[in-house]
Amino acid sequence: MKRQHSMPFGAEAVHGGGVRFRLWAPGVATITLQLDGDQELPMTAADGGWFELTVASAQAGSRYLFRLPDGLLVPDPVSRFNPDDIHGASEVVAPTAFDWSDGDWRGRPWHEAVIYELHLGSFTASGDFAGAIERLDYLVELGVTAIEIMPVADFPGRCNWGYDGVLPFAPDAAYGRPEDFKRLIDAAHQRGLMVLLDVVYNHFGPEGNYLHAYAPDFFNPRHATPWGAAINFDGEGSRVVRDFFVHNVLYWLEEFHLDGLRLDAIHAICDDSTPDIIEELAAAFKSVPGRARHVHMVLENERNQARYLTRDDFGRLLHGTAQWNDDIHHAFHVLATGESDGYYVDYAADPARLLGRCLTEGFAYQGEASTFAHGERRGEASAHLPPAAFINFLQNHDQIGNRAFGERLCHLASPLAMEAVTAVLLLAPQPPLLFMGEEFAAAQPFLFFCDFGPELAQAVTEGRRREFSRFARFADPAVRESIPDPNAPATFETCALDWSAIERAPHRAVLELHRQLLLLRHQWIVPRLAGMDNGDPRLAMPSARTLAITWRLGDGSLLALLANLGDDPVDATPPPGQLLFATANLDATTLARGRLPAWSVRWHLQPGDSR
CATH class of the missing domain: 2.60.40.1180 (Golgi alpha-mannosidase II)
Structure with a gap:
């Protein structure tokens, strides 16, 4: 079976031979296509800031860049693959060269979801798509039904969490080629596993984003974000920008046959239009060809906007499938560790009551004032929603990696407490999420790591240490200096899971507990969840x-x-x-x-x- 999502931009094979190249560059007067390093071919200007060119000699494997009037060479923002990283040439990819074997796959209904979040680079020793395939049978035996992969969009350097991606359509070459990613998804489907992918639509990473140089209309300075001007979802020229991300959704769901996407930090998306971009993306999910299969839109949203999770009177989705519920994590964490600094202050006074509210109503904060946010009210009423709308977890990449030393919960709480909170998590009606290694109490931390160029690397390292200076334990500059350098190779290498641990105590017993609980979930609870309402x-x-x-x-x-x-x-x-x-x-x-x-x-x- 062949799969391809056709797009109005980027490099697309032409019937009968050749490749059509198309770039939106409203900020410049001319664009030249550099093909295979030696051909310089002027592109034709079209209405609306578009430039086009069809080259009969171009084919799959051809490398190309776009030259701006000032001589700057930039990759294709819709590149399907950049083999030499974000500053290098894009490669023409023929999606139909890959043969899928999952033609009968229709996905899984959401109430069956048991999610396993993983970072490809540190999940296995090889740190790539092929390595992940080798662990799929283990995940099935564990009781997982969905793997959620942290972003793979091309990022700078050899390692990154993935949230600094700048080429949203190109799987990073550190993990393999696009066909390798498809091979992982195909293998997962053969084992009954859904595959979800994290995508970032609220910003581009700080290195390698060339859009400002030729398409300033891609950003709207009317909205300020922590990363500068916001992506333009509601200003002049925003239709093209919105189409860019709509096609990104369809590209992953159709061409890569993914079962869903997790939209990172939608609270950081600025959009005053109606329908807003989240609603438009939700419509794109519903339009996927072959919609008889299950596809899921998962949200991360600090604002607890229940409106995006609403169902109609028949239980059908209006927008998102589910949301990561940070509230329940914070309540669990305070109960298990006693920590109350930072955002945990909002949960410190009555953590068990707030945990109970999460388990019965969804959000803990449904419009109440947040002490951490200086009295700002947070959240919307959510008790009417079904448990399936909320993804529960004890740990995830953020909650571990945003700690100075990347400690997992098992490094902070007693084994007794860990058994108890794990039992609550895995048998509650809400879909549970595990972070890789959690199921065997991995000894490895999950630190913040990246691989930026020298100037930016130093700024990131200093900024990372500076952000912890407000905590009493890091008041001493010497202590702050002990925080691992995100750009040091050893920081990334320290995070790689040690899979030999699952055969040793105490890790083996923790793994068996997770297997036991998930077996009970699948035998006794999952068959009864369909049609549950709230x-x-x-x-x-x-x-x-x-x-x-x-x-x-x-x-x-x-x-x-x-x-x-x-x-x-x-x-x-x-x-x-x-x-x-x-x-x-x-x-x-x-x-x-x-x-x-x-x-x-x-x-x-x-x-x-x-x-």
Whole structure:
């Protein structure tokens, strides 16, 4: 099977031979195509700032750049592949040269999602698409149904988290060729795994973005962002810009057959138009050819805008499928570690109650004032939404990597606390997300790393250390100097997972716990989630750190959680129904009495429609 998404820009093969090149460059009067390093071919100007040229001798594998009037050579912003990194020539790619074997793949419904977030460069020893294929069977055995890959859009240097990409259509050559990425997706589908990809539509990285030089209308100085002028989604010329990102969505979903995209930090997108770009992108998801298959739009949004997650009266999506729920992470983290600085201050006073609100209503902040944001109100009412609209997690790349030393939660919390919060995460109705290595309590940190040019590298290193200076533990300049340099090769290398650990204690036991919980999830909970609506949840708190919650599942069954997430034992009435799971510190006697030791969790399931 062949797949190709045709676009009105970039390099496209022409029927009968040759390649059509098309660039939007409204800021310059002329553009010259440099082909294969030795041909200089003037492009024809067209209306609206477009330049076009069809070259009969060009073919797959041809390398090309665009020369601006001042002599600057720039890659194609719609490059499908830049083999020599972001400053080098783009390569003409023939998408139909790849033969897909997943013609019967229709994706998976969202309620089946168990997500595994990974960074390709540090997930395996080889750090590439091929290496990830070798771990797919392990992920299936673990109980994962979807892998979520941090951005692969071409970034500067040999390593990066991916959020500094500047060529949104080009998989970074550090991971392999576009065909290698397709091979990974194809292999995942053969094993029943969805593949989701992180994409960044709120900014371009600080190195290698040449759009300012020839298409200043790509940005709107009326909106200021941490990265300078905002991407122009609502000013003059914005139709072309919007089309650029709409096609990016369709390109990944059609040409790469991905099962969904996670839109990074949509709160940092500036757009005063109606419909806004998020709504337009949601429409693009719905327009994917062969829409009988499941495709999912996942959001990251600090503003907790429930409007983007709304369903109609029949439970059908209006916009996004689900959102990463930072609120639940913060509540879990405060409970497990006791930390209360930075944004954790908003969760420090009553973390268990806020966790309970997340589990029963979605967001913890639904319009309440945020102390961390100096009293600004945050969020919208979300209790009407189904649990499937919220992705729960204990860890992700941000929450680990934005710490000075990249500590994972297992490095900060006790094993007892880790077992308890993991049990809550993996059996709750909301789709859970694991960050690579979490399932075996990996010893490796996940640090912030990058590989910028010398001048920018120094600024990033200094800025990284300066941002922690407001914390008491980093007041001493000598301590700040101990924060790993993001550009040092050792920083990146330190993050590579050690897969031999899964055969050793204590990692093996942690892995078996995750496998056990996910097996229970797939056997007892997932089959009952379809059609659940909001689950008519009921929350009680027998003590300040104890939660008693029930949800009505899609088949009328009642799922019940009783969790003591504190250091003191409590007495609580056990919920009715079959015991699905109890943490190791709940023996038969304790279970019978209803006594909850510190950091203990029990889950029950009661069939039928009666409460």
